Amino acid sequence: MEKYRLIDKTECTINDSFWNRYTALVRESVIPYQWEILNDRIPDSEPSHSIRNFKIAAGTLTGEFYGEVFQDSDVYKWLEAVGNVLLLERNQDLEAKADEVICIIEEAQEADGYLNTYYSIMEPDKKWTNVLECHELYCAGHFIEGAISYFRATGKDRVLKIAFRLANHIETVFGPEEGKLHGYPGHQEIEIALLRLYEVTGTKRYLDLAKYFIDTRGTNDFFEQEFEKRDRICFWNKAKEQYPNRRYNQFSYKNYNQFHLPVRQQKEATGHAVRAVYMYTAMADLAAKTEDKELFAACKELWENIVSKQLYITGGIGSTPSGEAFTLGYDLPNDTNYSETCASIGLMFFAQKMLLSEANRTYADVIEQALYNTVLGGMNDQGNRFFYVNPLAVVPENCKASTERNHVKPVRQKWFACACCPPNIARTLPSLWQYAYTADKDTVYSHLFMGSEAEIKLGEGSLEIKQETNYPWSGKIKYQVKSKGRDRATLAIRIPSWAPAYTVKVAGQEVSAEVADNGYVYLSEDFANGLEIEVELKMTARILKSNKNVHYNLGRVAVTRGPIVYCLEEADNGKYLDLIEFDPSEPIEEVPSKHWSGVTELKAAGVREAAAEESELYQDYQGQKETTEIQMVPYFLWNNRTPGEMLTWMRVK
Amino acid sequence: MEKYRLIDKTECTINDSFWNRYTALVRESVIPYQWEILNDRIPDSEPSHSIRNFKIAAGTLTGEFYGEVFQDSDVYKWLEAVGNVLLLERNQDLEAKADEVICIIEEAQEADGYLNTYYSIMEPDKKWTNVLECHELYCAGHFIEGAISYFRATGKDRVLKIAFRLANHIETVFGPEEGKLHGYPGHQEIEIALLRLYEVTGTKRYLDLAKYFIDTRGTNDFFEQEFEKRDRICFWNKAKEQYPNRRYNQFSYKNYNQFHLPVRQQKEATGHAVRAVYMYTAMADLAAKTEDKELFAACKELWENIVSKQLYITGGIGSTPSGEAFTLGYDLPNDTNYSETCASIGLMFFAQKMLLSEANRTYADVIEQALYNTVLGGMNDQGNRFFYVNPLAVVPENCKASTERNHVKPVRQKWFACACCPPNIARTLPSLWQYAYTADKDTVYSHLFMGSEAEIKLGEGSLEIKQETNYPWSGKIKYQVKSKGRDRATLAIRIPSWAPAYTVKVAGQEVSAEVADNGYVYLSEDFANGLEIEVELKMTARILKSNKNVHYNLGRVAVTRGPIVYCLEEADNGKYLDLIEFDPSEPIEEVPSKHWSGVTELKAAGVREAAAEESELYQDYQGQKETTEIQMVPYFLWNNRTPGEMLTWMRVK
Structure with a gap:
């Protein structure tokens, strides 16, 4: 059991001048735009072909697979964004599109539950032979996340049934039992999804499989054996290689996918940044769900390493384009960096899961650091141009001339051949309500400041909280708090580490409220008749x-x-x-x-x-x-x- | 005919406190050290194996070829360094070693004159099938340069005969005639060597072949055709590739080897920096030798581009490690750059050949800029550690952590897997006498300031010049000048562009001597009875x-x-x-x-x-x-x- 719990959508609705605009942008611009992209209807942008891939796999179209081996995930992330938007407000037109896509996906799923259009179309006899490079588990994870999101918003379980068949199929392939692959994903993501599936269904098998993936990683030579079996052929260039995967930079090829050590022994964030934070997210979630102190300690050490040595002031992570990766402590160049938008989103996920085990402002501080700077900066103000790489200093002439800066685009792009970032933004922005509060038996924690109406369940009763603020431009936050089914309760409010001073008023009277060691002020009050709490963070x-x-x-x-x-x-x-x-x-x-x-x-x-x-x-x-x-x-x-x-x-x- | 001529060793002997030390270092430390390296007797350094390769090719040892496909050139550059040192002072021990090597090379040469240990050992039926990637012409060029150097120093013509056989063999392979390859080297160098062979022998065929290589470059699709013939297989990874050679950076793959345009149309220095300046060197030499104004104009435009936009203040060139290459104007990063030692040496070569057509201080200015900074900096003060990459800013922690800086070594290395730079320094430092002066019919140009005794031939008679200086620490240069076989002559002295002011004294009397547009002061005097000329460059x-x-x-x-x-x-x-x-x-x-x-x-x-x-x-x-x-x-x-x-x-x- 988690020590703290994330809230449910039914408990909180954002209504905020700053964020309403973004939610509308995602609903009215980003999602429709991405739909056009997925259907190859945007001229002059990188072709997607991903809907066509599903139709070809389903046999309703003929043709070749096109795109990255993980092209399917673009559709799944779009589906998740749609689910997240529909959860705020249902919309027939959007549901019709999603239902159409789900139908195509269902047709593309094979009889045994297998689902991956690249392999179904191109190499049906090579499934699960290159788990390191070929993203089957990654795509599966994104599908499961998308399915849960859509199901949660609409209650339609057709998509969830595809997810069960897929997860059950994966369970027949991987695991400790003889005859199964003793492996783990080349790109972490399935672990997050399986833990969500466990949350939704309570089916412990899903948690067990996530735990298997996490705990087996780095303990055996699965990827090396797999490499030998495929005759040392690299997927990307079809040539014989010396190492199981490309050596992207000066670090071991094992660092790239974080299998250089068992995860519990990893102390420094390393390798591909998105893979890393997705893995840490699952580790933190699993640690909370299973009350695994050792695993939480490993998460905490990785967190500390990022925050104290590898984090850009903008909440960006990943100092090098070579392997889109972490490097070493204090290596934070401003114009040769990577700081992928997706990595900052993954960092938000990781931080959120840490809040399940520990209420500490470091997590929410970093969530807002990433969110208000790199994540929002990853998209233009119209919602139709995106950054993949987020530099802190740009000279357009240098980006053109210098090979070490040529990965930095001085203007946002319409779309990308590897299009992970735009749909990742689209799925994240409508789901910010879930970052606003966590709760335990008697206490509601207020982490992010955004106008909202909430009713947060406690061990007994609940706390109604209406939050009003002009954050991030003003440091004033007003809470109207009323308890239901109980009198006393505690509202714990984060005092961000950026704030040099703050005041707290209860019912209009300034009170002396000390910040606890964890960075929160705890206001234990009788909220039975409603109470106004005002916090002013000194914002200069x-x-x-x-x-x-x-x-x-x-x-x-x-x-x-x-x-x-x-x-x-x-x-x-x-x-x-x-x-x-x-x-x-x-x-x-x-x-x-x-x-x-x-x-x-x-x-x-x-x-x-x-x-x-x-x-x-x-x-x-x-x-x-x-x-x-x-x-x-x-x-x-x-x-x-x-x-x-x-x-x-x-x-x- | 060149407008100006380089001097011969018999005309000038350096005797200079600054440079004597370096000459001694090359003779007593660098060359013996490199001999040990070539024979694999230095522990803890990259193995060379290059002498063994020759023995294996000769059939006197059995085994495999080891090393880079251009490993032979290390031996050749060593031989050239030995020749350059022996030209200063003969030395039995060194000659014995060189003679032994020459004997081994001779044994490795095939009956038809072909000479390349990689192909002789590994792929005897694949000769001349991958001219783009495999350096056969590059190695041949270095052998010919080494042979000329050794012959010039010792008069022993055994080595020169090997060179003739090799050059004649190449002439049977390449050329405009039907049945020959209409190609040109993937790594330019043979052009320089053939022009030197023409100088030594007067055999115009060698000049014609150099001209053929230069003028055919970039005019046809030789490399593309060759690529198709070898089934698109890349030499380096043995895999099928999309382009004839690796695309190292954001520029066309053709830029890397400078075949993106016919050379006369090239206006910006681009691609692999060493290849570029070696090519420009040959172009400038050919332009002078054939009085080809169009070709000289192309050289001049490339020169201007480098000097006004792509030259580090240290005389380094090549802003990116990706392709060891030029990028674009004003892209001169200090800590992600390349600035290969060899490239600065090649820039000296290019400048020197420009002096054959035009007396202008820009050339000598850049020669000394490269020499006193990057080239000397490429070696430690003991002559046994070397830089390949010459950054202008180094933070050792960043070199370790940052992938974009990891090519920068914060300490000089013993040797390199690709060991071009150390022997290039070794062959250059003992040959600086040839940069000191050029001459035409009536004028001696004093370009570099170094203590020396010279007797420079003029159209009629000659000029004896004893130069004394404590350069580069002092700006005072004293010339004792005496004409022989004539009375009047002109001594033209470079006033470097760095000097804000200068004075000139003739026979102890300060004279008003204007700097001509080309940056030289021309002193036309009666030197019959000897005259002391003193120049003081204001050095602050x-x-x-x-x-x-x-x-x-x-x-x-x-x-x-x-x-x-x-x-x-x-x-x-x-x-x-x-x-x-x-x-x-x-x-x-x-x-x-x-x-x-x-x-x-x-x-x-x-x-x-x-x-x-x-x-x-x-x-x-x-x-x-x-x-x-x-x-x-x-x-x-x-x-x-x-x-x-x-x-x-x-x-x-």
């Missing part, structure tokens, strides 16, 4: 520096306000942003944005080196500096105007 | 900035003095070099080095941000700065003490 611009071991940021500062990281754009500050030095001794002014309604921009002072016209490559330094105004916008809103340079870590005067 | 520390389009260097300056670029090392300035800001308003003091005799170090003032002990990844900026002393050492001497950080472009206050 902060000037931050990095730990000195992040050499890339020496002599530089970043500016944040609340959870929002700010950046400089060429559109406001002209070209050659690194000619500017920020003056930390001058005040930073908060100004309402002219470009985005409700958004707070910042204005600061600095100096700028005069940039003369010059033809020589090197010349005598003149060093003329003049004072200048510095205009800063929220990082997540960058690149919504004229494309150009962007800079997060500014040079400091 | 300069503070340089980059063109603003080099975004990587915005807000940064570098310090140079004369041709020497300076840098900061951790050994003198502590860790976290980027915490230091250089103060350009304070004087820079010249101080004699305590570590290296005769060397001038620099001391400057600046401020340093206090680096507190901190465990958090991000924290409030305090911004305490204190004044600090900055100690700078010549870039070429970095990493000769305790390993640590190094920085060339300092933050400026």
Whole structure:
């Protein structure tokens, strides 16, 4: 049993000026756009072909499989996004589309429950022979997650039955028993899905299989044996290779998929960042569900490693494009990094599952750090252009010229050949209600601040909470709290680590409320007649520096306000942003944005080196500096105007 | 006919406190060390196996070929270095070793003149089937250069006969005639060698073949056809590939080997940097030898592109490790770059050949920029450790952690699997005499400043020149000049572009000597009775900035003095070099080095941000700065003490 529980949709409805816009965007723009993509109806973008793949696998169309070996997952993530949106409000048109897709998926599922269009179409006799590279379990996981989401929203169980058949089929293939594969996924994800399936059904077999995948990983040479059996042929280039999978970077090929050690012995986040955080998510979930202290301790150590050494200030993770991977502590370059949007979403998942075992603000702090910066920044303000890679400094000319920066796109793209990020954003944004609160027997924890109406069940009775806020632009949060079926209860409110000060009022009276060690103020009150709680987090611009071991940021500062990281754009500050030095001794002014309604921009002072016209490559330094105004916008809103340079870590005067 | 001519060894002997040490180091340390390497007698270093390969090819040993497909060239470059050293002073022991190697090479040469141990041992029926990837012409070029060097030093023609047989064999394989391959090398080098062979023998066939290789390049689809014929199999991974060779970076696969355009139409330096400058060297040589103005104009445009947009201040070229290649203008990152030692050597070659057609200081300026910084920096002060990659900023922790910086070694290596750089240094340093002067009918051009005794032939008579200098630490150069067989002549002395001022004295009297447009002062005098010419180049520390389009260097300056670029090392300035800001308003003091005799170090003032002990990844900026002393050492001497950080472009206050 989890020590704390996540809330159910029935317990909380977001109603928030900031987030309503995003939910509408996902429903009205992102999901329809992605539907067009999945059906290959968007010109000039990477073709998807994924719906066609299912029809071909089902035999209703003829043709070849096209796309990545994990192309199916695009459909499944779209389905999950649809389910998450329908859970907020049902919609006939959208359900009709989803039902059509589910029907096609059902037709593509084989008699024994197997479901993967690549293998069904291309190599039906090679199923489960390349678990390391070929994503069958990954796709299965996404299907199961999509199925649960759609079922939860609509109550239609046809999709869930496909998921049961698929999960049951996987159980016949993998496991400790003789004759089964003693393996685990090359791309973690099925573990998360099986644990959700266990939640929905209570069927312990699903939890057991998830546990098997987690605990067997890194304990045997499954991938090496599999590699020998397939004659050392690499899936990607069809050539004989020395190692079971590509060696993406200077670390062992085992690090890439996190099988370098049994998971309980892993202490540093390593390898492909999305694989890593998906795995840690499942580990944390399993640890909570089974009260496995050793496993939780391993999760905690991995968490600490990320947060104290491998986390961008924007909530990004993954310092290198080579293997889309973690590297080592303090290696956080700003313009050669990766920081995949999906990885930050995975980090939110991981943090959320940690909250099942421990109420500590570090988890919600990081959820909002990732959400308000990298995740939101992964999409433009119209919901139809996306970043896969999220740099902290961009010079478009360098992205074009430098091979080490060429993976960084200076403008958001319509779609990607490997299109994991856009649907990942689409499934995450409508499900933020589930991050707002957790609860135990007597206490409701308020983690994220967003206008909402909730009724959270406690051991006995429940707590009605209406939350009002203009977060993230204001630090004022007002709670109207009323208990039902009990009198006293506790509301624990996160005081984010970014807040230098805060006040708490109960029924209009300021009270002295200490922050507990875990970063929450605990308000134990009689809520029987309703009580107004007001928290004000002091929200002013902060000037931050990095730990000195992040050499890339020496002599530089970043500016944040609340959870929002700010950046400089060429559109406001002209070209050659690194000619500017920020003056930390001058005040930073908060100004309402002219470009985005409700958004707070910042204005600061600095100096700028005069940039003369010059033809020589090197010349005598003149060093003329003049004072200048510095205009800063929220990082997540960058690149919504004229494309150009962007800079997060500014040079400091 | 070249407009200007390079001098012959008989015309000039270097005798210089700075350079004598390096010549001795090459003779007494580098060449013997490399001999041990070639014979696999150095423990803990990359094995060479190259002498064994020749013995196996000759049939005197049995075994497999080992090493790179171009492993033979290590032996050839060693042989060239030996020849260059013996040209200065013959040495029985060294000659005995070389003669032994030549004997082995001769035995490895096939009856028809073919010479390449990889193909002779491994794939005797596949010769000349993969000219793009497999370096047969490259190795042949290096052998011919080695042979000429050894013959020139010793007069022993056995080695030259092997070269003739090899060149004649190549002539039967390549050329415009039907039945021959209408191809050109995948790695340019043979063109340089054939032009040298033409110089030595006067045999025009060799020049014609070089011209054929140069002019055919990029005009047909030879490499594509060859690729189809070998069934699209890539040499490196033995797999079927989409393109004839690996696509190393975002540019076309054709750019890598510079066959994207006919060479006369190429306007930007692109692709593998060493291949590029070797090709440009041959182009410039051919343009001079055949008075081909169009070809010279192409060379000049490529030169301008490099010098005005793609040249590191250290004389390094090649901004990316991916393909060891040029990228685009102003893309000059300091810590992800490549700047291969060999590429800077090739740039010296290119510049020297440009001097055959045009007397302009840009060529000698760049020769000394490359030589005194990247080339010398490629080797340690003991002659037994080498850099392949020459970064301008190093943080050892980042080199370890960051995949985009992992190619940068923070300490010089004993040897390399691909061991081109050490022998390239070894062959270049003893041959610097040939860079000191060029001449035409009436004028001797003094390009590089180094103590030397010369007698340079003119159209009629000659000019005896004794040069004394403490360059590069002093800007004073004294020439004792005496004409023989004529009275009047002209000595043209380069005034380097780095010199802000200079004085010229003739017979002790300061004269007003204008710098001509080409950067030389022309002193036309009656030298019949001998005349002392003294030039003093004002040599003080300069503070340089980059063109603003080099975004990587915005807000940064570098310090140079004369041709020497300076840098900061951790050994003198502590860790976290980027915490230091250089103060350009304070004087820079010249101080004699305590570590290296005769060397001038620099001391400057600046401020340093206090680096507190901190465990958090991000924290409030305090911004305490204190004044600090900055100690700078010549870039070429970095990493000769305790390993640590190094920085060339300092933050400026």
